[in-house]
Amino acid sequence: MNNRVYSTLIIDDEPPARERLSQLLKNFPETFNVISTAENGSQAREQIQRLQPDLIFLDIQMPGLTGFEVLEKLDKLPVVIFCTAYDQYALKAFETNCLDYLLKPSSP
Template sequence: MTNPTAIIADDEDLQRLDLKRMLKAVWPELNIVAECEDGGDALDAIANLQPDIAFLDIRMPEINGLDVARASDGKCRVVFTTAFDNHAIEAFKLGAIDYLLKPITDERLQQSIDRIKAQMETGALPQNLMQVMAALDQKLRAPSEAERIKWISASLGNTIKLFPIDEVLFFESDLRYTRVVSAKDEGHIRTSIKELQKGLDPDQFWQIHRSVMVNPHAIARARRDEMGNIFVELRDHPEQLKVSQTYAWRFKSM
Protein backbone atom coordinates (compact mmCIF):
# COMPACT_ATOMS: atom_id res chain seq x y z
CA MET A 1 0.00 0.00 0.00
CA THR A 2 1.41 3.40 -1.00
CA ASN A 3 1.86 6.16 1.53
CA PRO A 4 -0.90 8.81 1.62
CA THR A 5 -0.20 12.16 -0.05
CA ALA A 6 -1.17 15.72 0.82
CA ILE A 7 -0.77 19.32 -0.23
CA ILE A 8 -0.57 22.37 2.04
CA ALA A 9 -1.96 25.71 0.83
CA ASP A 10 -1.37 28.90 2.84
CA ASP A 11 -0.23 32.32 1.71
CA GLU A 12 1.93 32.74 4.83
CA ASP A 13 5.31 31.02 4.56
CA LEU A 14 5.73 30.47 8.29
CA GLN A 15 2.27 28.89 8.62
CA ARG A 16 3.04 26.43 5.81
CA LEU A 17 6.39 25.48 7.31
CA ASP A 18 4.93 25.02 10.79
CA LEU A 19 2.12 22.77 9.55
CA LYS A 20 4.55 20.71 7.47
CA ARG A 21 6.81 20.25 10.48
CA MET A 22 3.91 19.24 12.71
CA LEU A 23 2.56 16.78 10.13
CA LYS A 24 5.97 15.14 9.77
CA ALA A 25 6.05 14.63 13.54
CA VAL A 26 2.56 13.15 13.99
CA TRP A 27 2.23 11.35 10.62
CA PRO A 28 5.71 10.56 9.24
CA GLU A 29 4.24 8.32 6.51
CA LEU A 30 2.36 11.24 4.98
CA ASN A 31 4.03 12.51 1.81
CA ILE A 32 3.67 16.28 1.32
CA VAL A 33 3.71 16.52 -2.48
CA ALA A 34 3.18 20.28 -2.82
CA GLU A 35 3.31 23.49 -0.78
CA CYS A 36 1.14 26.18 -2.35
CA GLU A 37 1.21 29.94 -1.77
CA ASP A 38 -2.27 30.64 -3.15
CA GLY A 39 -5.51 29.06 -4.27
CA GLY A 40 -4.54 28.92 -7.93
CA ASP A 41 -1.44 26.85 -7.16
CA ALA A 42 -3.56 24.60 -4.91
CA LEU A 43 -6.06 23.95 -7.72
CA ASP A 44 -3.22 23.04 -10.07
CA ALA A 45 -1.66 20.75 -7.48
CA ILE A 46 -4.94 18.93 -6.83
CA ALA A 47 -5.56 18.46 -10.56
CA ASN A 48 -2.03 17.34 -11.41
CA LEU A 49 -0.93 15.45 -8.30
CA GLN A 50 -4.28 14.05 -7.10
CA PRO A 51 -3.42 14.13 -3.38
CA ASP A 52 -5.42 12.21 -0.82
CA ILE A 53 -5.72 15.25 1.46
CA ALA A 54 -5.62 19.03 1.00
CA PHE A 55 -4.86 21.28 3.97
CA LEU A 56 -6.34 24.61 2.87
CA ASP A 57 -6.17 28.00 4.52
CA ILE A 58 -9.63 29.53 4.24
CA ARG A 59 -8.48 33.12 3.69
CA MET A 60 -6.10 33.28 0.72
CA PRO A 61 -5.89 36.07 -1.88
CA GLU A 62 -7.74 35.82 -5.21
CA ILE A 63 -8.94 32.20 -4.91
CA ASN A 64 -9.61 31.28 -1.29
CA GLY A 65 -9.73 27.91 0.42
CA LEU A 66 -13.53 27.66 0.12
CA ASP A 67 -13.37 28.01 -3.64
CA VAL A 68 -10.50 25.53 -3.92
CA ALA A 69 -12.54 23.01 -1.92
CA ARG A 70 -15.57 23.55 -4.17
CA ALA A 71 -13.54 23.23 -7.35
CA SER A 72 -11.85 20.04 -6.10
CA ASP A 73 -15.36 18.54 -6.16
CA GLY A 74 -14.67 15.72 -3.72
CA LYS A 75 -11.43 14.59 -5.42
CA CYS A 76 -9.63 14.63 -2.07
CA ARG A 77 -10.32 15.02 1.63
CA VAL A 78 -10.23 18.63 2.82
CA VAL A 79 -8.96 19.99 6.12
CA PHE A 80 -9.32 23.75 6.52
CA THR A 81 -6.92 25.83 8.55
CA THR A 82 -8.46 29.03 9.86
CA ALA A 83 -7.90 31.87 12.28
CA PHE A 84 -11.65 32.49 12.59
CA ASP A 85 -13.37 32.03 15.92
CA ASN A 86 -15.71 29.26 16.99
CA HIS A 87 -18.81 31.21 15.99
CA ALA A 88 -17.75 31.10 12.35
CA ILE A 89 -16.72 27.46 12.33
CA GLU A 90 -20.05 26.24 13.68
CA ALA A 91 -20.79 25.55 10.03
CA PHE A 92 -18.38 22.62 10.06
CA LYS A 93 -20.87 20.67 12.17
CA LEU A 94 -23.02 20.30 9.07
CA GLY A 95 -20.67 17.85 7.37
CA ALA A 96 -17.66 15.58 7.64
CA ILE A 97 -15.08 18.26 6.79
CA ASP A 98 -12.47 18.97 9.42
CA TYR A 99 -10.79 22.19 10.41
CA LEU A 100 -7.75 23.29 12.40
CA LEU A 101 -8.07 26.53 14.33
CA LYS A 102 -4.86 28.58 14.32
CA PRO A 103 -2.58 28.47 16.20
CA ILE A 104 -2.71 24.72 15.59
CA THR A 105 -1.92 22.52 18.57
CA ASP A 106 -0.32 19.08 18.41
CA GLU A 107 -3.31 17.56 20.20
CA ARG A 108 -5.87 19.03 17.77
CA LEU A 109 -3.78 18.02 14.75
CA GLN A 110 -3.57 14.46 16.07
CA GLN A 111 -7.37 14.34 16.41
CA SER A 112 -7.74 15.46 12.81
CA ILE A 113 -5.21 12.91 11.56
CA ASP A 114 -6.96 10.12 13.46
CA ARG A 115 -10.25 11.13 11.84
CA ILE A 116 -8.70 11.16 8.36
CA LYS A 117 -7.11 7.75 8.88
CA ALA A 118 -10.44 6.29 9.97
CA GLN A 119 -12.12 7.72 6.84
CA MET A 120 -9.37 6.35 4.60
CA GLU A 121 -9.67 2.87 6.12
CA THR A 122 -13.35 2.75 5.21
CA GLY A 123 -12.90 4.56 1.91
CA ALA A 124 -15.50 7.14 2.99
CA LEU A 125 -15.38 10.61 1.50
CA PRO A 126 -16.90 13.67 3.20
CA GLN A 127 -20.59 14.25 2.52
CA ASN A 128 -22.60 17.47 2.14
CA LEU A 129 -19.60 19.42 0.83
CA MET A 130 -21.68 22.04 -0.96
CA GLN A 131 -23.94 22.48 2.06
CA VAL A 132 -20.94 23.14 4.28
CA MET A 133 -19.46 25.56 1.73
CA ALA A 134 -22.71 27.53 1.54
CA ALA A 135 -22.93 27.77 5.32
CA LEU A 136 -19.32 28.91 5.57
CA ASP A 137 -19.95 31.57 2.93
CA GLN A 138 -22.76 32.97 5.04
CA LYS A 139 -20.66 32.93 8.20
CA LEU A 140 -17.40 34.26 6.80
CA ARG A 141 -18.27 36.45 3.84
CA ALA A 142 -21.61 38.10 4.41
CA PRO A 143 -21.37 41.70 5.69
CA SER A 144 -23.94 42.91 8.18
CA GLU A 145 -26.99 44.75 6.85
CA ALA A 146 -25.50 48.07 7.94
CA GLU A 147 -22.20 47.37 6.15
CA ARG A 148 -23.68 46.40 2.79
CA ILE A 149 -23.16 48.61 -0.22
CA LYS A 150 -26.41 50.25 -1.31
CA TRP A 151 -25.15 52.58 -4.05
CA ILE A 152 -22.09 52.70 -6.32
CA SER A 153 -20.63 56.00 -7.53
CA ALA A 154 -18.82 55.32 -10.82
CA SER A 155 -17.21 57.62 -13.36
CA LEU A 156 -17.34 57.71 -17.14
CA GLY A 157 -15.09 60.40 -18.53
CA ASN A 158 -15.89 63.58 -16.62
CA THR A 159 -19.27 62.33 -15.46
CA ILE A 160 -20.04 60.71 -12.10
CA LYS A 161 -22.94 58.26 -12.19
CA LEU A 162 -24.86 56.77 -9.27
CA PHE A 163 -25.91 53.12 -9.56
CA PRO A 164 -28.35 51.52 -7.10
CA ILE A 165 -26.74 48.20 -6.23
CA ASP A 166 -29.93 46.31 -7.19
CA GLU A 167 -29.61 47.60 -10.77
CA VAL A 168 -26.02 46.45 -11.29
CA LEU A 169 -25.82 43.45 -13.63
CA PHE A 170 -22.14 42.67 -13.18
CA PHE A 171 -18.73 43.95 -12.12
CA GLU A 172 -15.65 43.27 -14.26
CA SER A 173 -12.12 44.20 -13.22
CA ASP A 174 -8.88 44.73 -15.10
CA LEU A 175 -5.51 45.86 -13.79
CA ARG A 176 -6.65 49.45 -13.16
CA TYR A 177 -10.42 49.70 -12.95
CA THR A 178 -13.62 47.78 -12.28
CA ARG A 179 -16.52 48.20 -14.68
CA VAL A 180 -19.93 48.71 -13.09
CA VAL A 181 -22.53 47.62 -15.65
CA SER A 182 -26.30 48.07 -15.53
CA ALA A 183 -28.89 47.38 -18.23
CA LYS A 184 -28.67 50.93 -19.61
CA ASP A 185 -25.37 52.35 -18.45
CA GLU A 186 -21.89 51.68 -17.10
CA GLY A 187 -19.05 53.39 -15.28
CA HIS A 188 -15.67 52.70 -13.69
CA ILE A 189 -14.44 52.54 -10.12
CA ARG A 190 -10.97 51.90 -8.67
CA THR A 191 -12.22 49.31 -6.17
CA SER A 192 -11.09 45.74 -6.84
CA ILE A 193 -13.39 42.72 -6.95
CA LYS A 194 -11.78 41.49 -3.73
CA GLU A 195 -12.60 44.75 -1.92
CA LEU A 196 -16.12 44.92 -3.37
CA GLN A 197 -16.89 41.46 -2.00
CA LYS A 198 -16.50 42.72 1.55
CA GLY A 199 -19.52 45.00 1.15
CA LEU A 200 -21.79 42.85 -1.02
CA ASP A 201 -24.33 40.22 -0.07
CA PRO A 202 -22.88 36.90 -1.41
CA ASP A 203 -26.40 35.87 -2.45
CA GLN A 204 -26.82 39.07 -4.47
CA PHE A 205 -23.58 38.79 -6.46
CA TRP A 206 -21.84 35.58 -7.49
CA GLN A 207 -18.19 35.49 -8.34
CA ILE A 208 -17.82 33.50 -11.58
CA HIS A 209 -14.24 34.49 -12.45
CA ARG A 210 -11.38 36.06 -10.53
CA SER A 211 -12.26 39.35 -12.27
CA VAL A 212 -16.07 39.05 -12.60
CA MET A 213 -19.05 39.12 -10.23
CA VAL A 214 -22.57 38.84 -11.62
CA ASN A 215 -26.03 39.45 -10.23
CA PRO A 216 -27.67 35.98 -10.47
CA HIS A 217 -31.06 37.60 -11.12
CA ALA A 218 -29.54 39.05 -14.31
CA ILE A 219 -28.59 35.62 -15.68
CA ALA A 220 -30.84 34.39 -18.49
CA ARG A 221 -28.99 31.13 -19.11
CA ALA A 222 -25.60 29.47 -18.99
CA ARG A 223 -24.22 27.42 -21.88
CA ARG A 224 -21.23 25.25 -22.67
CA ASP A 225 -19.25 25.64 -25.87
CA GLU A 226 -17.64 22.81 -27.83
CA MET A 227 -14.52 23.06 -25.61
CA GLY A 228 -16.54 22.65 -22.41
CA ASN A 229 -16.19 26.31 -21.36
CA ILE A 230 -19.21 27.82 -19.60
CA PHE A 231 -20.58 31.22 -20.62
CA VAL A 232 -23.31 33.23 -18.90
CA GLU A 233 -25.86 35.07 -21.01
CA LEU A 234 -27.63 38.05 -19.41
CA ARG A 235 -31.27 39.09 -19.61
CA ASP A 236 -30.78 42.78 -20.31
CA HIS A 237 -27.28 43.05 -21.77
CA PRO A 238 -25.62 41.63 -24.89
CA GLU A 239 -22.29 40.67 -23.26
CA GLN A 240 -21.56 37.06 -22.41
CA LEU A 241 -19.43 36.37 -19.34
CA LYS A 242 -17.01 33.47 -19.18
CA VAL A 243 -17.07 31.27 -16.07
CA SER A 244 -13.67 30.06 -14.88
CA GLN A 245 -13.18 26.43 -13.85
CA THR A 246 -12.81 27.54 -10.23
CA TYR A 247 -16.44 28.69 -10.17
CA ALA A 248 -17.94 26.12 -12.54
CA TRP A 249 -19.49 24.39 -9.51
CA ARG A 250 -22.23 27.03 -9.56
CA PHE A 251 -23.47 25.49 -12.80
CA LYS A 252 -22.71 21.87 -11.98
CA SER A 253 -26.14 20.62 -13.04
CA MET A 254 -25.40 21.55 -16.66
Protein backbone atom coordinates in the same frame (compact mmCIF):
# COMPACT_ATOMS: atom_id res chain seq x y z
CA MET B 1 -5.38 -0.52 11.93
CA ASN B 2 -4.93 1.85 9.00
CA ASN B 3 -1.39 1.68 7.60
CA ARG B 4 -2.01 4.15 4.81
CA VAL B 5 0.33 7.05 4.15
CA TYR B 6 -1.66 10.01 2.81
CA SER B 7 -0.15 12.12 0.04
CA THR B 8 -0.67 15.58 1.50
CA LEU B 9 -0.81 19.13 0.13
CA ILE B 10 -0.54 22.15 2.45
CA ILE B 11 -2.31 25.28 1.20
CA ASP B 12 -1.77 28.56 3.05
CA ASP B 13 -0.84 32.08 1.99
CA GLU B 14 1.42 32.58 5.03
CA PRO B 15 4.90 31.02 4.64
CA PRO B 16 5.41 30.54 8.41
CA ALA B 17 2.09 28.68 8.66
CA ARG B 18 3.02 26.39 5.75
CA GLU B 19 6.42 25.69 7.29
CA ARG B 20 5.03 25.08 10.79
CA LEU B 21 2.42 22.61 9.58
CA SER B 22 4.96 20.88 7.36
CA GLN B 23 7.32 20.48 10.32
CA LEU B 24 4.52 19.15 12.53
CA LEU B 25 3.49 16.58 9.92
CA LYS B 26 7.08 15.32 9.65
CA ASN B 27 6.55 13.86 13.13
CA PHE B 28 4.04 11.44 11.60
CA PRO B 29 5.75 9.95 8.51
CA GLU B 30 3.67 6.79 8.88
CA THR B 31 0.55 8.87 8.16
CA PHE B 32 1.51 11.96 6.10
CA ASN B 33 3.72 12.44 3.06
CA VAL B 34 3.77 16.16 2.22
CA ILE B 35 4.12 16.19 -1.55
CA SER B 36 3.86 19.95 -2.06
CA THR B 37 2.61 23.29 -0.78
CA ALA B 38 0.62 26.09 -2.38
CA GLU B 39 0.48 29.74 -1.38
CA ASN B 40 -2.85 30.79 -2.90
CA GLY B 41 -6.11 29.44 -4.23
CA SER B 42 -5.05 29.39 -7.88
CA GLN B 43 -1.91 27.41 -7.11
CA ALA B 44 -3.95 25.11 -4.89
CA ARG B 45 -6.45 24.32 -7.63
CA GLU B 46 -3.69 23.60 -10.16
CA GLN B 47 -1.69 21.41 -7.77
CA ILE B 48 -4.74 19.47 -6.58
CA GLN B 49 -5.70 18.69 -10.17
CA ARG B 50 -2.13 17.79 -11.17
CA LEU B 51 -0.94 15.90 -8.08
CA GLN B 52 -4.24 14.33 -6.94
CA PRO B 53 -3.36 14.38 -3.22
CA ASP B 54 -5.27 12.17 -0.81
CA LEU B 55 -5.49 14.93 1.78
CA ILE B 56 -5.22 18.71 1.86
CA PHE B 57 -4.74 21.13 4.73
CA LEU B 58 -6.58 24.19 3.44
CA ASP B 59 -6.55 27.78 4.65
CA ILE B 60 -9.74 29.77 4.06
CA GLN B 61 -8.71 33.42 3.70
CA MET B 62 -6.24 33.63 0.81
CA PRO B 63 -5.62 36.02 -2.07
CA GLY B 64 -7.45 35.22 -5.28
CA LEU B 65 -9.61 32.23 -4.42
CA THR B 66 -10.71 31.45 -0.87
CA GLY B 67 -10.46 27.88 0.37
CA PHE B 68 -14.19 27.46 -0.22
CA GLU B 69 -13.89 28.73 -3.80
CA VAL B 70 -11.05 26.28 -4.45
CA LEU B 71 -13.29 23.38 -3.40
CA GLU B 72 -16.18 24.65 -5.55
CA LYS B 73 -13.93 24.54 -8.64
CA LEU B 74 -12.79 20.94 -8.20
CA ASP B 75 -14.40 17.93 -9.84
CA LYS B 76 -12.87 15.42 -7.41
CA LEU B 77 -12.33 16.38 -3.79
CA PRO B 78 -9.52 15.04 -1.63
CA VAL B 79 -10.03 14.70 2.10
CA VAL B 80 -10.07 18.27 3.48
CA ILE B 81 -8.85 19.58 6.82
CA PHE B 82 -9.34 23.32 7.12
CA CYS B 83 -6.54 25.09 8.96
CA THR B 84 -7.39 28.72 9.58
CA ALA B 85 -7.15 31.53 12.11
CA TYR B 86 -10.90 32.24 11.86
CA ASP B 87 -13.41 30.29 13.93
CA GLN B 88 -16.46 31.90 12.27
CA TYR B 89 -16.20 29.63 9.21
CA ALA B 90 -16.48 26.33 11.10
CA LEU B 91 -20.14 25.65 10.32
CA LYS B 92 -19.69 26.41 6.62
CA ALA B 93 -16.55 24.26 6.57
CA PHE B 94 -18.36 21.22 7.94
CA GLU B 95 -21.08 21.74 5.33
CA THR B 96 -18.38 20.94 2.76
CA ASN B 97 -17.90 17.53 4.42
CA CYS B 98 -14.41 18.40 5.63
CA LEU B 99 -12.76 15.95 8.01
CA ASP B 100 -11.68 18.55 10.57
CA TYR B 101 -11.32 22.25 11.29
CA LEU B 102 -8.11 23.37 13.00
CA LEU B 103 -7.45 26.82 14.38
CA LYS B 104 -4.03 28.33 13.82
CA PRO B 105 -1.50 28.31 15.24
CA SER B 106 -1.33 24.55 14.83
CA SER B 107 0.13 22.34 17.51
CA PRO B 108 0.79 18.62 17.80
